[in-house]
Every structure is written in C-alpha cells, then in structure tokens.
Amino acid sequence: MERYHYALCAQIERFANAAIEKPLIETVFMGGGTPSTYPDSLILDTFDKLLHIAPFNDSPEVTIEVNPGTVRKEQFEIWTQVGINRLSIGVQSLNDKVLKNLNRLHKAQDVYFLLKNAKGYFENISIDLILGLPGVSEDEWKNLLKTVVGWPIVHISIYFLTVHEKTPLYYRIKTGEIKVAQEDDLVDLYNWSVDFLGDKGFNRYEISNFAKKGYESKHNKMYWERKPYKGFGLAACSFDGTYRYQNYKNLSFYLEHVEKKESGCQWFEKLTEEQVRLEKLMLGLRTDRGIPREKMFEGLSKNKRERLESKIAFLKKNKFIHEKDGRFVISPNWLTIENEIVLELLV
Numbered sequence: 386m387e388r389y390h391y392a393l394c395a396q397i398e399r400f401a402n403a404a405i406e407k408p409l410i411e412t413v414f415m416g417g418g419t420p421s422t423y424p425d426s427l428i429l430d431t432f433d434k435l436l437h438i439a440p441f442n443d444s445p446e447v448t449i450e451v452n453p454g455t456v457r458k459e460q461f462e463i464w465t466q467v468g469i470n471r472l473s474i475g476v477q478s479l480n481d482k483v484l485k486n487l488n489r490l491h492k493a494q495d496v497y498f499l500l501k502n503a504k505g506y507f508e509n510i511s512i513d514l515i516l517g518l519p520g521v522s523e524d525e526w527k528n529l530l531k532t533v534v535g536w537p538i539v540h541i542s543i544y545f546l547t548v549h550e551k552t553p554l555y556y557r558i559k560t561g562e563i564k565v566a567q568e569d570d571l572v573d574l575y576n577w578s579v580d581f582l583g584d585k586g587f588n589r590y591e592i593s594n595f596a597k598k599g600y601e602s603k604h605n606k607m608y609w610e611r612k613p614y615k616g617f618g619l620a621a622c623s624f625d626g627t628y629r630y631q632n633y634k635n636l637s638f639y640l641e642h643v644e645k646k647e648s649g650c651q652w653f654e655k656l657t658e659e660q661v662r663l664e665k666l667m668l669g670l671r672t673d674r675g676i677p678r679e680k681m682f683e684g685l686s687k688n689k690r691e692r693l694e695s696k697i698a699f700l701k702k703n704k705f706i707h708e709k710d711g712r713f714v715i716s717p718n719w720l721t722i723e724n725e726i727v728l729e730l731l732v
Contacts, residue, residue, distance in 0.1 A: 389619070389636070390427045392643040396617045396632075397434045399648075407439035412604040413447045416473070417620065421451035425463050432467040441468065446509075446603040448473050453499045454491035461506040471509040473542075474499060479529060483520045504537040509600060511540035516578070517571045518546055530578060534585040539600035542593050543578060545571065572721045579717065591672045592720050609668045628655050658684060666727045670706075675714030681730070689732045696729055 401407075413435065420428075441447075448471040449464060478484055479493040503510060512533060516526065533541065579589050587595040594605060607614060616623045616632070619639050623630040630653040633639035643649040656664070662684070669676030681697075682690055697713070700706045705719050705726055715723055 386424060386427065388640060390423075390430070392640050392649070393618050394430065394434045395643055395646075396649055397431075397438065399646075400615060400617070401434075401438040404438065409442040410435070410439050410445060411442055412445060412607060413468075414450075414604045415448065415469075416450040417618065419452050419455055420449050421455045421460065425460065428463060429467060446471055448511075448602075448604060450475065451499070452489075452491060453495035456499055456502075458502045461503060465506050470507065471511065472503055472507050473511045473513065474503075476512045476533070477515045478518055478521060479532065480518075480521060480525065483518050486519065487515075500536055500538075508539070510536075510538045511542060511602070512536070512538055513542045513544065515546050516543050516575060523570070523574055526574060527577070527581075530581055534582070534587065539597045540602065541582065541587055541595045543575070543595070544593055545575075575721055576718055579720075589673060589717075592723060606672075609672055611664060611668060628653055663727070663731065666730055667723075670713070670715050670723055670727060673714065675709070675712040678708070678711050678713065681713060685732065692732045693730065696732070700726065700729065 415431075423431075445468065447467075447469045449469050450473045452475045474496070475489075476496050477487065477489060479496065481492045484491065484493075500510070514529065514533070521529075579595075582595045583589065586597050588598070589595050590601050591605070591609065594602065596602070611624070611626075613625050614623060616630075619632060619636055620634040621632045630650050632649045633642060633651040638651070639649055665680055666676065669680065682693065685693060697706070701708065704716055705722075706713050706715050708714075715726060719726065
C-alpha cells in the first residue's frame with residue numbers, strides 16, 4: 386500500500402506543479418476498490434497533497450466509497466477531519482447467500498453496523514444496490530427497497546446486474562447452476578422501483594440514481610454534463626474537454642511508469658465530432674433534464690437536420706421521448722432502452 390501511495394501522491398504533485406492555473410476543487414471521489422481499507426496516515430497524506438493542487442470551494446462534495454465490514458468507527462473522525470462529507474456504501478443486497486455468490490465478503494449485519502455508526506458523522510450517505518441478482522425474487526427486491534428507505538440515507542444508486550465473461554458468476558450462470566431473471570421482468574421491476582422511491586422522496590434524476598431533494602451527487606452530475614475532471618491512481622480516467630485519458634490498469638506497470646517520473650497514462654484519445662455528439666446524447670438523455678434542442682442539432686448539415694427531425698417525430702409519436710421547455714427527455718417507461726433510443730437519434 387505504501388509503494389502505491391507514493392506513486393499516487395507523485396502523480397498528484399506532478400499535476401499540481403504543471404498546472405498553470407489552480408481552479409477551486411468542487412468535488413473529490415475516492416473510489417475504485419475499497420478506499421476504506423487505506424491506512425489512516427495515508428488518507429491524511431493524500432488530502433494534504435490534494436490541497437497543494439488547489440483549495441476546495443465553499444461547499445465541496447467529498448465522497449469516499451466504502452464496503453461494509455471494512456470500516457472501523459475511529460475512521461469516521463479522521464475522514465471528517467480531512468473534509469470527507471459523503472459516504473457511498475456498496476450494500477448491493479441484504480441476502481447473505483446472494484452476497485456470497487457475488488464474492489462479496491460482507492454480510493447484512495455489517496451494513497447495519499456501518500449505518501448505525503456513520504449517521505452520527507455523515508448527513509450525506511448514499512447506498513448502491515444491484516437489481517437482477519440471481520436468487521433474489523421480485524418480493525425480496527421490493528422488501529429490500531421498503532427497508533432501505535427507512536435508513537438514514539439520502540441517495541440510492543440502482544444498477545442492473547452486469548455479468549462479465551470468465552468470472553465465477555459467469556460460469557455458474559452458463560452451466561445453469563444459477564438462473565438470472567428475464568429482461569422484461571427486470572424492466573417492470575425497475576419501473577416499479579422508480580415509482581416507489583419517488584413516493585418516498587427519492588426522486589430519479591438519472592437512470593440509475595435517486596436522491597432526496599438537494600442531495601443529487603455533484604460529482605456524478607459533472608460526468609453527465611461533460612465537465613473536465615482529473616483522475617489519479619490505478620486505471621483512473623481524466624477528461625479535459627477535448628481528450629480522454631486512462632492510467633495503466635496493471636498495478637506493476639502503473640507503479641513502474643510513475644516511479645520513472647512518467648505520467649502513468651496508458652491510453653488517450655482526441656474525441657471526434659461524432660464521438661462528442663454521441664456522448665452528449667447518451668449522457669444528456671440519461672438524466673431527467675434531458676438535452677436541449679439546440680445541442681441535439683448542433684453542427685448538423687441541412688440534410689442531417691431533416692433526417693433527425695424525422696427520427697424525433699417518430700420517437701415522439703410512439704411516446705419514446707417528449708419535448709419539454711425546449712429539451713428532449715426520454716419518457717420514464719422507456720429509460721431502460723436508452724441506448725437503443727440514442728442509436729436511433731444518430732444521423
């Protein structure tokens with residue numbers, strides 16, 4: 386951990402030294418793995434280095450990702466001391482058997498322990514849940530949501546299960562040992578979840594994200610609005626408005642390159658006009674605000690504008706999208722096919 390930490394801080398310091406101007410930091414997100422296992426002294430040192438880049442603004446959002454079962458009560462005091470004011474907890478499920486099948490090390494009792502001790506330190510607590518986990522019935526999912534809305538939380542992220550190839554779960558599903566829910570059933574359950582959470586004060590502001598008023602994630606909204614951000618550490622991504630970058634994913638390669646005083650960047654690309662347009666469509670239409678009409682048509686030739694108008698007319702007629710205050714928004718019942726709708730809008 387210490388070797389990695391020195392590389393991480395070296396990246397931060399090099400960026401700070403190269404920066405021509407130092408804008409105020411609006412958000413920080415410590416994620417990608419389990420930052421809650423990072424030694425206290427290294428957390429303190431990391432934030433000391435971050436403050437050398439630039440000062441925080443008056444109301445920064447500073448999030449740390451935590452997995453239940455990896456947190457000590459003493460850590461909360463240290464985290465708040467350095468300015469961390471938001472927890473993102475990977476709950477996923479409260480079914481211990483299901484968690485074990487996912488290779489998650491925590492149990493439901495670890496979630497309750499974490500929440501009980503965190504609520505005295507953090508007002509802004511978010512949890513992640515996974516919809517479509519093998520072994521979780523429709524009733525169990527509904528009961529899970531009925532339980533979590535009573536917790537001291539203000540934000541919920543719901544992600545559909547993604548099964549990556551060559552993982553233990555992938556092979557167990559492929560051999561029939563574990564069965565997954567049908568897509569249509571999950572869509573219906575997602576739509577029920579949207580309505581239920583809305584009734585409980587958790588309004589959907591993006592396909593996977595629900596928040597009580599005023600607690601929408603500032604950090605995530607920055608991604609969807611395509612604002613510049615800088616990522617430090619293993620596999621971290623950055624965006625400056627024109628180029629996208631990613632650091633090495635292999636730990637040994639990352640350490641070797643940064644220790645040689647190289648950038649640690651493995652890959653970058655300059656976005657084409659087509660990529661920028663696709664990103665604006667995909668990211669904008671994920672949110673409840675949608676995308677402004679002028680952005681939808683920005684930079685298109687007369688011929689392409691006419692083709693796009695025809696596509697929009699088709700989608701509006703079939704109630705896939707609607708236009709409100711000059712912005713196109715995906716109709717709530719069709720959010721789960723956002724990718725298909727975006728592809729339809731490409732010209």
